[in-house]
Amino acid sequence: MQREIISIHVGQAGVQIGNACWELFCLEHGIQPDGHMPSDEEGQIDDSFSTFFSEAGTGQYVPRAIMVDLEPTVIDEIRTGTYKHLFHPEQMVTGKEDAANNYARGHYTIGKEVIDLVRSRIRRLTENCSGLQGFLIFRSFGGGTGSGFTSLLMEHLSADYGKKSKLEFSIYPSPQMSTAVVEPYNSILTTHTTLDHSDCTFMADNEAVYDICRHNLGVERPSYTNLNRLFSQVVSSVTASLRFDGSLNVDLMEFQTNLVPYPRIHFPLAAYAPVISAEKAYHEALSVADITRSCFEPCNQMVKCDPRQGKYMAVCLLYRGDVVPNDVNQAVANIKTNRSIQFVDWSPTGFKTCRIAIMSVEVGINYQSPTVVPGSDVAKVSRAVCMLANTTAIQExxxxxxxxxxxxxxxxxxxxxxxxxxxxxxxxxxxxxxxxxxxxxxxxxxxxxxxxxxxxxxx
Missing domain, CATH: 1.10.287.600 (Helix hairpin bin)
Structure with missing residues (x-):
């Protein structure tokens, strides 16, 4: 049975990250910007990606996704951009008046005007599924639409779809960089209203991702496109096991089970390695041990906090490409002997088993090499790892x-x-x-x- 997943992109951040993610997914699965797949590839593909794409009568593959923003400019860029034929027009919902960085406008006044339309569009997507697994929600905490409208929508999703999983990819306010003075209000209001509705929220903040782009890629003034393409690699790693065939497949429930010890403590941080520019890629040996160690260094983590000041409750390592289980085994053994990496004393060695048991480590290996978007600053590498870590350091x-x-x-x-x-x-x-x-x-x-x-x- 299919286990479909519907992606919901809300507000400027959610839509722009969505744009980067679908661009990458299309490249990974050999789908062209208009949704067609070259006929020579069709014979040799597995159709696992149909968890994320549905096939239209025309033979076109359409993302199982909806884009929502209370004002049209950001979604208009998709309507006129390279991927304008990938989405059905009904998958784009825009209002006429934005939330003006105000949670209350997104949740109460302006948001109320489009919520029923959004619910009916989501309902249409779910009716096209044979075994809906759950939802991925992309948004920022600080914006009016991302905070206010998302919390309104999450309440409705809980009411409409009960126990279906809801996982979030959220942009969290940065310590120094701020897009609006009221970000702390919006963030705390939305965290409160969605705490009971979200099963797991993967967090990243712009400043941390910005610094990774600057230091690792040498991009002096990273744009949102740079940031989003990097973040999309994390999303791709997290969803790879849902989109590619393999013995190590996992479903959304397993992420919750493995990363969330208590319902409220559901905010893992993400790290990704290697993030490296094309010039450097030729000169650096990036072994499994190297990239695994990189993930535990604060400079590679996507939220500004110091994991050395906290304790890990659960860690999930998702490898891609040329990776041998033996090497992973050794890399994890090295991590466990590292004194600066502490686990809570009640966690079974801090790592959880799920797909393959290597020293009771929660590990996923996807043998598909990491893909990079042509023209982006990130080098193509033969192996990469994404770490999802639930750590008490996020309290900071x-x-x-x-x-x-x-x-x-x-x-x-x-x-x-x-x-x-x-x-x-x-x-x-x-x-x-x-x-x-x-x-x-x-x-x-x-x-x-x-x-x-x-x-x-x-x-």
Whole structure:
């Protein structure tokens, strides 16, 4: 039976990341920008990618995806761009008026105007599935549409599709770079409203990805395209086991099972290696041990926090390309003896088994070599790894955000913009209390074994 996955791209960040992801998926599966596949390839392909693409009557492959933004400019770029024939016009939903970086506009006023249309378009996509597995949601925490509309949509997805998995790829506010002064408000409001609806949220922040582009690729002023192409490699690695045939296939539920020890602690950070420019690729030997070690270095992680200050609860390593299980075995053994990499004492050696048991490590190997978009700054390499790590160090990012929220909320700065859109001031306090509880959850998890906990059965 097919196990289809529907991707939902919300707001500027979600749509632009979506653009980069579908560009990469098409290259990986040999699908042309108009959705057709050259006939010489059709005979020798496995059709595992139909979890992400549906085949239209015309023989065209169409992404199982929907793009939503409350204003049209970003989606218009897709409507007129290289991949304009890949998507059906009904897969693009735009409003006329943007959320103006205001969670309340995205969730209450402007968002309410398009939610029913979006739900019916999603319903149409689900009716085209024989065994829907779940949803991937792409968005930013800081924008008005990404924060407000996504949380409204997640509530409806939970109501409409019950227990279907919902995994998020979210752009988290950066420590120094900010696109809007009210990012901390939007982020904390949306984290609170989606905490019960999202099963697992993979986080990245622009500043961390920006620094990776600068230091590793030598791009002096990285653009969103640079950032998104790098982030799309992470998305590709995470979804490779869902899109390619192989004995190590995994479904969305397994990511949750392996990475989320308690329902609320569901924010793994991502790292990817090697990120290397074409000039350097010829001179560097990138063994499995090298790229594995790179993932545990703070400079390669996609959220600005220091994992050496926290403890790992679960780690998932997803390899691609020319990788031998023996080498992985050795690389992981090296990691376990590294003193600066600490695991919580209740985790079974910190790594989880799932697809193949190598020293009880959660490892995936996909023998398809990593693909790069022509003209991008990243070199084509024979092997790569993506690490997803649930670590207590991410608490540092929440603490930083809460502090910024408190500075503004103490003066009630900008609150009138939210109340003017039908929100109550009490929602701010309620969301902030929930985030304080989330910080405490991380503290407790780092300190104790979960055995005596009431939550024990969740583990």
């Amino acid at each position: 990012a929440w603490t930083r955000l809460d502090y910024k929220f408190d500075l503004m909320f103490a003066k009630r700065a900008f609150v009138h913009w939210y109340v003017g859109e039908g929100m109550e001031e009490g929602e701010f306090s309620e969301a902030r209390e929930d985030l304080a509880a989330l910080e405490r959850d991380y503290e407790e998890v780092g300190m104790q074994s979960p055995e005596g906990e009431n939550d024990g059965d969740e583990y």
